[in-house]
């Protein structure tokens with residue numbers, strides 16, 4: 474490995490402008506079904522970005538392209554300075570250590586205690602000692618407000634608690650960017666609000682950036698520094714919650730309704 478390559482490998486993952494994700498002219502179709510037509514955005518370090526869009530508009534496809542789970546047809550995807558579509562499997566694995574996921578389909582392992590679930594992601598790549606890992610478990614459970622749950626089984630947890638533990642598991646690897654796909658779906662309004670507030674707290678405590686995909690406007694209001702509406706395969710509208718809420722555009726209004 475020559476010096477240039479080495480210095481690139483260890484260079485700070487945030488570029489000088491503080492951008493952690495750049496997506497340009499992203500296109501993705503399945504057969505003749507165009508899902509993403511020309512999607513563009515950047516994500517700043519420590520920024521929470523909410524992505525709104527109708528069911529089937531391509532929000533999950535967008536995230537899967539960004540994290541290298543599905544290849545785009547065209548366009549540029551840079552994550553923490555890496556050119557995602559061109560990464561080898563191993564390089565993707567390394568990049569993903571800096572990414573946290575709280576996905577729609579993410580679940581805890583039912584046969585493991587909370588502690589075992591939390592330690593599980595560290596099995597492959599961690600230079601931490603047993604004691605450091607035990608400390609980390611305590612710290613992340615504290616972060617999500619559930620220190621007493623450490624020896625419980627998932628079956629003993631409510632839906633909201635499961636989400637908290639799933640988020641704690643994500644925090645074990647100290648991600649720089651967290652992807653939340655519908656974090657409040659299936660929760661009652663009170664628990665949903667608590668999870669949204671937790672997403673905000675995590676951003677502040679752990680200085681993470683995040684993409685939050687959601688239909689829950691209260692979640693958008695609480696978690697998002699900026700909002701993008703994905704419609705017709707493009708970033709149709711973009712702004713803060715407040716600016717989009719005041720928009721007169723019918724497509725935007727359809728999401729915000731009478732939301733205050």
Ligand SMILES: Nc1ncnc2c1ncn2[C@@H]1O[C@H](COP(=O)(O)OP(=O)(O)OP(=O)(O)O)[C@@H](O)[C@H]1O
Nearest residue numbers: 503506508526527528529530531532533534535577
């Ligand atoms: N692997 C795939 N093969 C074929 N079509 C797919 C595939 N993945 C997604 N799609 C299609 O792409 C479109 C967008 O799907 P996506 O899951 O991104 O929607 P979404 O915006 O996340 O919706 P929801 O809010 O319901 O989760 C859908 O029409 C879906 O059927």
Ligand SMILES: [Mg+2]
Nearest residue numbers: 532533577654
């Ligand atoms: Mg989805």
